[in-house]
Amino acid sequence: MADPVTAPAEPLLRVEGVTKTFRVPGRSRRGGLRALDGVDLTLGRGETLGLVGESGCGKSTLARVLMLLERPDGGTVRTAGVDPFALRGKELLAWRRRIQMVFQDPYASLNPRLTAAQLIGEPWLTHRDIVPPERRAARVRELLELVGLRASDADRYPQEFSGGQRQRIGIARALALGPDVLICDEPVSALDLSVQAQVLNLLADLQAELGVSYLFISHDLSVVRHVAERVAVMYLGRVVESGPVDEVFAAPAHPYTAALLSAAPSLDAVREGSRERIVLKGEVPSPLDPPSGCRFRTRCWQAEPRCADVVPPFEPAPGGPGHRVACHLPLSDRAQATEHALQ
Amino acid sequence: MTVAMEVERLSVDVRTPAGRVRAVRDVSFTVHSGQAMALLGESGCGKSMTAQAIAGLLGPVAEVAGGAVRLDGVDVLGLDPASRRKLAGPGLAIVFQDALTALNPVYPVGTQLAEPFRIHEKLSRRAAREKAVELMDRVGIPEPRSRLNAYPHQFSGGMRQRLLIAMAVALRPAVLLADEPTTALDVTVQAQIMELLAELRTEQRMALVLITHDLAVAAEQADHVAVMYAGAVVETGPVAEVFRAPRHPYTRGLLDSVPAAGDRGTRLRSIDGAPPELADLPSGCAFRARCPLATERCATERPPLAETGPGRASACHYWKELADG
Amino acid sequence: MTGKASMLSLLAKDRFASAAVVVLGFIALCAAVGPVLLGDLAVEQNLRAVNLPPFSIGHGWEFVLGSDSLGRSVAARLVVAAGTTMSVAVPAVLLSLTVGSAWGMWAGFSGGWRENVSMRVGDVILSFPSLLLAVVVLYVFTPSVANLIAVLAVARIPVYLRTARAEAAELRSRLFVDAARTFGTGSGAIIRRHIAPSVLPTLLTVAAVDFCFVMLTESSLSFLGIGIQPPDVSWGLMVAQGRQELQTAWWIAVFPGLAIVFTTVSAAMLAAWARVAGDPGQRWRLTLPRKERISA
Numbered sequence: 001m002a003d004p005v006t007a008p009a010e011p012l013l014r015v016e017g018v019t020k021t022f023r024v025p026g027r028s029r030r031g032g033l034r035a036l037d038g039v040d041l042t043l044g045r046g047e048t049l050g051l052v053g054e055s056g057c058g059k060s061t062l063a064r065v066l067m068l069l070e071r072p073d074g075g076t077v078r079t080a081g082v083d084p085f086a087l088r089g090k091e092l093l094a095w096r097r098r099i100q101m102v103f104q105d106p107y108a109s110l111n112p113r114l115t116a117a118q119l120i121g122e123p124w125l126t127h128r129d130i131v132p133p134e135r136r137a138a139r140v141r142e143l144l145e146l147v148g149l150r151a152s153d154a155d156r157y158p159q160e161f162s163g164g165q166r167q168r169i170g171i172a173r174a175l176a177l178g179p180d181v182l183i184c185d186e187p188v189s190a191l192d193l194s195v196q197a198q199v200l201n202l203l204a205d206l207q208a209e210l211g212v213s214y215l216f217i218s219h220d221l222s223v224v225r226h227v228a229e230r231v232a233v234m235y236l237g238r239v240v241e242s243g244p245v246d247e248v249f250a251a252p253a254h255p256y257t258a259a260l261l262s263a264a265p266s267l268d269a270v271r272e273g274s275r276e277r278i279v280l281k282g283e284v285p286s287p288l289d290p291p292s293g294c295r296f297r298t299r300c301w302q303a304e305p306r307c308a309d310v311v312p313p314f315e316p317a318p319g320g321p322g323h324r325v326a327c328h329l330p331l332s333d334r335a336q337a338t339e340h341a342l343q
Numbered sequence: 344m345t346v347a348m349e350v351e352r353l354s355v356d357v358r359t360p361a362g363r364v365r366a367v368r369d370v371s372f373t374v375h376s377g378q379a380m381a382l383l384g385e386s387g388c389g390k391s392m393t394a395q396a397i398a399g400l401l402g403p404v405a406e407v408a409g410g411a412v413r414l415d416g417v418d419v420l421g422l423d424p425a426s427r428r429k430l431a432g433p434g435l436a437i438v439f440q441d442a443l444t445a446l447n448p449v450y451p452v453g454t455q456l457a458e459p460f461r462i463h464e465k466l467s468r469r470a471a472r473e474k475a476v477e478l479m480d481r482v483g484i485p486e487p488r489s490r491l492n493a494y495p496h497q498f499s500g501g502m503r504q505r506l507l508i509a510m511a512v513a514l515r516p517a518v519l520l521a522d523e524p525t526t527a528l529d530v531t532v533q534a535q536i537m538e539l540l541a542e543l544r545t546e547q548r549m550a551l552v553l554i555t556h557d558l559a560v561a562a563e564q565a566d567h568v569a570v571m572y573a574g575a576v577v578e579t580g581p582v583a584e585v586f587r588a589p590r591h592p593y594t595r596g597l598l599d600s601v602p603a604a605g606d607r608g609t610r611l612r613s614i615d616g617a618p619p620e621l622a623d624l625p626s627g628c629a630f631r632a633r634c635p636l637a638t639e640r641c642a643t644e645r646p647p648l649a650e651t652g653p654g655r656a657s658a659c660h661y662w663k664e665l666a667d668g
Numbered sequence: 669m670t671g672k673a674s675m676l677s678l679l680a681k682d683r684f685a686s687a688a689v690v691v692l693g694f695i696a697l698c699a700a701v702g703p704v705l706l707g708d709l710a711v712e713q714n715l716r717a718v719n720l721p722p723f724s725i726g727h728g729w730e731f732v733l734g735s736d737s738l739g740r741s742v743a744a745r746l747v748v749a750a751g752t753t754m755s756v757a758v759p760a761v762l763l764s765l766t767v768g769s770a771w772g773m774w775a776g777f778s779g780g781w782r783e784n785v786s787m788r789v790g791d792v793i794l795s796f797p798s799l800l801l802a803v804v805v806l807y808v809f810t811p812s813v814a815n816l817i818a819v820l821a822v823a824r825i826p827v828y829l830r831t832a833r834a835e836a837a838e839l840r841s842r843l844f845v846d847a848a849r850t851f852g853t854g855s856g857a858i859i860r861r862h863i864a865p866s867v868l869p870t871l872l873t874v875a876a877v878d879f880c881f882v883m884l885t886e887s888s889l890s891f892l893g894i895g896i897q898p899p900d901v902s903w904g905l906m907v908a909q910g911r912q913e914l915q916t917a918w919w920i921a922v923f924p925g926l927a928i929v930f931t932t933v934s935a936a937m938l939a940a941w942a943r944v945a946g947d948p949g950q951r952w953r954l955t956l957p958r959k960e961r962i963s964a
Contacts, residue, residue, distance in 0.1 A: 054529035054530060054531065055529055162617045163386075164617060165617075192385035192386055192556065192618075193385060193556065193558070193597055193600045193601065194385065194596060194597060194600050194613055194614035195613075195617065196600065196613075197599075197600035197602075197611035197612070197613030197614070198613040198615075200602070200611055201610050201611055201613060204608075204610065219529070219530065221530075222559075222601065222602045222603070223602055225602065225604065225607065226602030226606065226607055226611070227602075227607070228607075229607075245607070246607075249604075259531060260530060260531065263530045263531045263533070263534035264530050264559075265533070265534075265537075265557065265559035265560045265562070265563045266559050266562075266563075267558055267559050267562050267586065267598070267601055267603070277534065279531075279534050279535055279538055280531045280534075280535075283499050283500075283501050283502075283529075283531075283532055284529070284531075
């Protein structure tokens, strides 16, 4: 690849206004399923960005777009200034090395007919020059040990491993090409709690050791709060709020973020006694027929007529720097959020 | 406070290629009317199988190997299938995790909701449908009358779970078993369903056995908790007390594994290793291979679930040491 | 568990699969050396020994399975026919298996119009009675063994095409295929590495059963005089010829019929065994005694 000179301000990954509509049989193209509707994100070097949202909000579609498994209808994706969708052949392969993915389901994402060594070495069959053939067995052993498995596990099949160990194989495979960015799509949600903690620790260690960036997609807010420095909240194909994790979690500016934080069950409830909770009415509307204006207005307790008419712009929030929100009536602090909800 | 259900030394065996394996071992707990009991554990710990054994829904490869489940003083495990069926509904009902497969896709929901009234209360078709409308209204399904003839796939995940709960509570059961009722649902919908279950519990003086892997759900919903590991209960007690000061290293490890506010960048204190295979349990304490407190005594002597205080019990030789430091 | 040695020991543990191997090995041996050793005996007519019943060796060991209406040894004809039958059925099945499965996997994996066109082509072949197709083609061209193989192969391609397409279409959306795409793996390599190893065992099972169909179609064609031409003989032709004398000399048709059945059943059993043995997730089942395997 003609290595582009990267301006220092250029983030590793920049997503701007990405849209993706899936055709639905029996509907016109415009009436299709709007999975992504103008998504903006940036991811810096060595950083972890948490992406939260409920099912159907488009977070997995975004991951697939970033992995070039889906082509967006509009908007731009740039990695270090390069548009991957314009690349072909060798340049595309070189780009692929820089961004890899850890899948949610450690059972379905590993071919049951291949051994751990074959799985981890699979990317090298396409990227032949990364590790010379005679070094591959040794490199597999290194990777196995890097992710906390034994070198002797190389010849075992995935079904001989537990869920957590399989996820480690998936992580080792993603690391085989030496990427700069790992897209982690719910990497721990299929795992038991005690194993989940092991895998989260592993991801943290790998970041410290290798300096990879993570786009960490999860529905579990406590996990995101633990791993991410910044967080983006998605609702029905749009990012409604983003900013530093501590700030967003302590003082959500978007009513949806506030409701999500409040609805998530938490152990702190036991530790601190009972708390007031915002319980939203209804469920997420169908992405086939999303509400006009602000997507959240049908469930929002402070919606006004203009919320139905005007799409709220994604603007800096009242709080600190780097905190942005797409809401006409942003909340100024959490107490206010709860107060509104209870009225 | 009246006892709604008493489970005593319930054991379940599973036939596997390697022979019979005890999947549930001497599980005992008591639920009181109007209260919620959480059966907490990770996958494969036997919590779902315990629920299936109680409800009489064990698969063909599993069977009850001993113990008793008393509802109103009657051991339901000893009943013949016919009297047991009579109890399903007014006595004991169950809600599953997967609401789509638990509802029959070829019948309208109105027909399915009316069924318990037709069978148990011998109501006429019209009266049963009226009851179904009432129920749908009660569990928060908008415009129930017009949706009586809708099919399960026309409802969203949260609405299907509401329908399932409606069916389960139709005959005002004394005990409701809920097996991971919200695991498949989104956070905001999960909150709605949990609120509904709590309301029904107070309204109908129903006892709830909540089977879950989620510590936070247990913490928020349950009064008591029984923590299961490798087929056995390792700790029981009031939720708040158990979570504040666990008396079994496994409970402690689980609590430490939950990422808490303000610990970003720090390592989570996870439990090393993975749960043992049921067919190949270590001698003595099943947890000892992963336990930071384990000694030689743990390898030779299996710790019984012993009382450690009012309403609390732990299956650890060293619960005192754990509590002290 | 790796290597050929452990596969053999797995095979030895399964009595049915081992028996199938023995039967198929015996048939292969007959096919290979039979025509050379017994070629003359099979056409030798003996009018003093017409329609001899089987299981008696009063007229010599060659009549152990009886004789036909021209006094030819059924046993010798069976052995010789094995060679002819196999030389038609095996290439025909292999050809349709190769073409059909490659085409089907490609169609199922590609999706879209390629899949649609392929399926419609398959439907056309399948909806056209294969016997009629064969009759037309073999009347137009000369009824040679090569033409016979080609016709039988083309007629059976849709069977593999459909199965391979259905399985490949299902595998296409699997997460591990997506994972391979994220490494930049090309379609051909994905089909080779991920689709084919999962689809082929199923196709082998289909092929084993199809073996029977091909042999029977060949017999129909031979009966119509456009298949195997006498003095060559195949099992299908023997069944066809023996049919007229079924009431007086049942053995002429029944023994070749049994040969077809044994071959097919053995092939099917071996394919079923190979399907399990080739799957690392299922292989352990073969280490159990057969009784427990069913309950597990």
